[in-house]
Amino acid sequence: MPHTLIKLKDPTLLLTADPLPVWTEKILNLTSYVIVRRGEQQDRIPVGIRGFQKSQRFGTWIHPDNWLAAVTPQQALQYLPKLSSTRRQLKPFQTLDAITPLLKTYEWGVGGSLAYELVTGIEMARPESDVDVIMTLPKQRITPHEAQHLIAELRTIMGAHADIQMVQGQYGFSLEEYAAQRTAEILVKTNEGPILSQDPWQLMTEMDD
Amino acid sequence: MEKLHFNYKATQPIDHPVHVGVVASGDLEVLLRPTDKDGAELAIVTGSDGFKETWEHVLDRFFDRYPIKANFEINDFGATPGVVNLRLTQAMEALKDEQ
Structure with missing residues (x-):
């Protein structure tokens, strides 16, 4: 995946x-x-x-x-305790620690440079690195209103933008875009390229994995 | 990080701003604002350096189809050309929906 x-x-x-x-x-x-x-x-x-x-x-x-x-991104989190205390003090790893309690009811993990460093041991993360949260689409739909609430909570820790990607198989969309409801359609990344969907939650729930 | 600027001839003015996309890895945000200028002006900030020609290619095709006279602000976080295209299309949909 x-x-x-x-x-x-x-x-x-x-x-x-x-x-x-x-x-x-x-x-x-x-x-x-x-x-x-x-x-x-x-x-x-x-x-x-x-x-x-x-x-x-x-x-x-x-x-x-x-x-x-x-x-997987979820398994990458298990490498956190092995990280040296010096590296763990780096801002994005601190952020990762700080958001963990907020996300405890979800199936989630980390991608990007943080996952790469956790797994390979190569010092890839920088103080300004993004925390890319990869979350498995929950069976129970999160309403846009609930998503707004979660994004707001995460923003107080993660800063201006909380990059949460909701995934199912190869499909994925941004929770921030889903919460904002600025447009009728949401961009969904798929194995065959990006598409626009009015209801990505429904689309991805109906998928066979 | 690289800053790119493009100008295109354009004829179709817009009367209200449009904002699509998100700040997220592999994605981009596109902001369109009305302008008094003669054509379209684009300011692109991208995290992926060295893709000026790719941008030009995508934008040439876009303005061929939609000669939108506006100020374009694009913040790119490593989106693929496919995602860029779809976000621009989405901006056109948003313009249409609100007019």
């Missing part, structure tokens, strides 16, 4: 026509973890390699057998 970190069996076996940027080699020498991207997964799994710079992102594919371990 998207946002899951997977450890490659053989990091040199990437299915790509484009030449690999030089920085990817450096990072793959440090870790063999890559991040699953959205997209069709029939014969190959779309993955992304991330570097230390924000502009260093490279999309490629792997053979469905070329992996040893997978860590």
